[in-house]
Each structure stands twice: as structure tokens, then as C-alpha cells.
Amino acid sequence: MSGPLSARRDQTGDTEVKALRGVNLKIESGEFISIAGPSGSGKTTLMNLIGCIDTLDEGEILIEGRVVSVLSKEEKTTFRREKLGFIFQSYNLIPVLTAFENVAFSLQLLGISNGEIKERTMAILKEVGLEGMENRRPGKLSGGQQQRVAIARALVKNPVIVLADEPTANLDSHTGEDILKLMEVMNQKHGTTFIFSTHDKMVMDFARRLVYLHDGEFFSDERRE
Ligand SMILES: Nc1ncnc2c1ncn2[C@@H]1O[C@H](COP(=O)(O)OP(=O)(O)OP(=O)(O)O)[C@@H](O)[C@H]1O
Ligand SMILES: [Mg+2]
Numbered sequence: 001m002s003g004p005l006s007a008r009r010d011q012t013g014d015t016e017v018k019a020l021r022g023v024n025l026k027i028e029s030g031e032f033i034s035i036a037g038p039s040g041s042g043k044t045t046l047m048n049l050i051g052c053i054d055t056l057d058e059g060e061i062l063i064e065g066r067v068v069s070v071l072s073k074e075e076k077t078t079f080r081r082e083k084l085g086f087i088f089q090s091y092n093l094i095p096v097l098t099a100f101e102n103v104a105f106s107l108q109l110l111g112i113s114n115g116e117i118k119e120r121t122m123a124i125l126k127e128v129g130l131e132g133m134e135n136r137r138p139g140k141l142s143g144g145q146q147q148r149v150a151i152a153r154a155l156v157k158n159p160v161i162v163l164a165d166e167p168t169a170n171l172d173s174h175t176g177e178d179i180l181k182l183m184e185v186m187n188q189k190h191g192t193t194f195i196f197s198t199h200d201k202m203v204m205d206f207a208r209r210l211v212y213l214h215d216g217e218f219f220s221d222e223r224r225e
Contacts, residue, residue, distance in 0.1 A: 158190070
């Protein structure tokens with residue numbers, strides 16, 4: 001990322017919120033980094049910029065050396081599909097699809113053969129601890145299990161970055177810790193960069209690097225290795 005970045009939210013009325021100001025961040029491949037800060041500090045805005053979901057006003061975002069902030073809407077969609085994995089606070093699984101189908105879907109969008117889809121989907125579901133539950137729909141899974149499906153869905157395409165906006169916010173602290181540990185194992189095993197946001201101290205403690213935002217500005221950037 002090359003900055004400084006700034007982004008505006010809210011075009012609905014006369015008010016204009018500068019959600020991010022002067023943010024400059026370089027994330028190395030394979031990092032396990034948390035974007036932290038109180039509510040309204042700009043965490044989601046920053047995650048959505050990196051995730052090619054929102055557009056920025058100033059600055060630019062580079063992923064693997066490519067300036068992604070100038071891509072068209074269609075190009076961003078393709079880039080997200082191929083290169084980025086997303087994990088959400090509310091899991092965002094498709095309720096009518098089974099765990100297997102939810103994960104397989106992200107590969108079907110990439111035009112991969114059915115045989116390979118099956119193999120990769122079964123393997124990743126096993127890795128996240130859901131062997132035997134492949135045919136359950138989200139409604140028949142606990143919150144933690146649903147988040148495991150979401151992790152599998154994000155990772156199955158071997159993305160460059162997994163972005164997780166408050167991934168444990170809907171889970172009890174014990175389950176939240178299990179999910180963070182799973183993310184940590186996946187980060188180490190696959191070398192995938194994980195960027196997760198939180199305002200929860202327990203979650204921050206898992207990060208190997210902690211970037212703290214306050215009122216849309218950088219407050220601190222701390223490495224703990
Ligand atoms: N859709 C929106 N319309 C208007 N203002 C918004 C919108 N989304 C965010 N904002 C504003 O942008 C700023 C940053 O919001 P953002 O959602 O990035 O914060 P956050 O750190 O993710 O907060 P939270 O912890 O509550 O999720 C805040 O001032 C917020 O009020
Ligand atoms: Mg947020």
C-alpha cells in the first residue's frame with residue numbers, strides 16, 4: 001500500500017465523514033496482523049479498501065506490486081474472486097447450500113474442474129475440523145462451525161490475503177479463541193497473509209503485528225515476535 005490513504009464515507013447528506021486520514025501501511029506476505037481500534041475508528045473502512053470493496057479518495061493500494069485501487073468495478077470483482085478471501089462477523093454463508101457447497105462455490109466461480117473442486121473442498125473442510133459435516137447446511141451448524149466453513153471457503157482458492165472483519169465478534173470467548181487458533185495454524189501452514197480487525201483485547205493478543213487506529217488515523221504499529 002502506498003499512501004497516505006484517505007477515504008470518505010457517507011454521501012447521503014451534507015455531512016462528509018473522513019473515515020481515514022493519512023494512513024500508510026506496508027504489509028509483508030505471510031503476516032498475521034490485526035487492525036484494532038475503537039468503534040468508528042476506521043477498521044472496516046481500511047479492510048474494505050484493501051479488500052477492493054470501497055474506493056478511496058487519495059493515495060493508492062498495491063497488492064503484489066499491482067495498483068488495485070485504480071481497477072474498474074468488474075476488474076475488482078475478478079481480483080477479489082481470484083486473490084482475496086473474506087471472513088465476516090456474521091459468517092455470511094449461503095443458507096440453502098451445504099458446508100461443502102458453500103466452499104465449493106468459490107472454486108466454481110474460477111472455472112476449476114469438478115474433480116479438483118471436490119478434492120480441494122474435502123481437504124480444506126478436513127483441515128478446519130469439519131470432516132463428516134460436509135453435507136450440513138449452516139442452520140445445522142454452531143456459530144463456531146459456521147465460521148470454520150467460512151475459513152475453509154476463504155482459503156480453498158489459495159488467496160494472497162484473507163481479510164477477516166471482526167471474525168469472532170459473534171462467538172463466545174472460548175469459541176472465538178478456537179477460531180483464532182485455527183486462523184493462526186492456517187497462516188503458518190499455508191503462508192497466507194491474514195488481516196483481521198477487532199476491538200477485543202483477547203483477539204489483539206493473538207496478532208503478531210498490531211496496527212491501532214484512532215479516529216481514522218494511525219495510533220500505533222507494534223510488532224511482537
Ligand atoms: N456507510 C457509512 N455511512 C456513513 N458513515 C460511515 C459509514 N460507514 C462508516 N462510516 C463512518 O466512517 C467512520 C469509520 O467507520 P468504520 O466502519 O470504518 O469503523 P470501525 O472501526 O469498523 O467501527 P466498528 O468497530 O463499529 O465496526 C466512522 O466515523 C463511521 O461513522
Ligand atoms: Mg467495523
